[in-house]
Amino acid sequence: MPIEVNLDVMLAKRKMTLTKLSNSIGITIANLSILKKGRARAIRFSTLEAICKELDCQPGDILCYIPEDGEE
Amino acid sequence: MPAKFPFIKAVSIVLSIVWYLQWFFLAVLIVISVLIATDNSIINTDKLEGFHIQFARLDIQNTASAADNFQNDVFLTNGEGRLHIKDAGYNFIYLRLLSVFIDSLLYIFIIYMLKKIFSGLKTDVFFTRQNGIYIKYIAYAILGLALIPEIINYFVNLYISKTLVIEGIVFKARFGFDFRAVFLALLIFVIAKAFIRGAELKEDHDLTI
DSSP states (O other): OOOEEEHHHHHHHHTTTHHHHHHTTTTOOOHHHHTTOOSSSOOHHHHHHHHHHTTTTOOOOOOOOOOOOTTO | OOOOOOOHHHHHHHHHHHHHHHHHHHHHHHHHHHHHOOOOOSSSSOOOEEEEEEEEEEEEEEEETTTOOOOOEEEEEEEEEEEEEOTOOTTHHHHHHHHHHHHHHHHHHHHHHHHHHHHHHHTTTTOOOOOOOOOOOHHHHHHHHHHHHHHHHHHHHHHHHHHOOTTEEEOOOOOOOOOHHHHHHHHHHHHHHHHHHHHHHHHHHHBOO
């Protein structure tokens, strides 16, 4: 999928663990792990809002679009 | 402490019994086929039911009329009956056995698929794409059950009508299949498609964070 999730990068920048983020936004570690590994099919606005609020960042800092081979 | 899924467990046990019975039946069928092929004196052909056939015309000659005691020739058209063949040398007996053999294999396949689906039920993980595929296979097997034996029977009847000569009887081969079974297979196929789509939606939902 050409959408890449940079949650681990943002967590490292904020020096925060996945467990702490999980406890503060109320999403299970299992689900955050799916998101971090890029296996998620979709992300709710509410989840994105909670992550951005906690990590003090913009959605673009967590998600970025990388074109696949053959795409412009 | 009661079992978690008593009904499913009971059905699984019944399926297992039917599964072994089907294999036993298949083994017996193979043994009987080999016995007929090698030494048919072992089999009492008098007790065989014979073949279901259709006849185009059956002439019954010199029938006495009850009313006037005259001798008349009468005939029946488009009838059905059973043809009892005592001579096991006819090749179509093996074709008929092949039909039963394919029937049994398809039943075994269906029971195997059901066993797999029910084993998934025990673990409480039922709504999966794999179960949908199993249901689709069951639909194909039911379609096979509805069509394959009928196709073989048609060829048997065709063979009988071409080779067997009995005075006064005109045989004909007619192809017919159980439409209800085909309808059932199509219905199960639709359910399988819906099941697979549902499983995809569930997966999408599960992977939406």
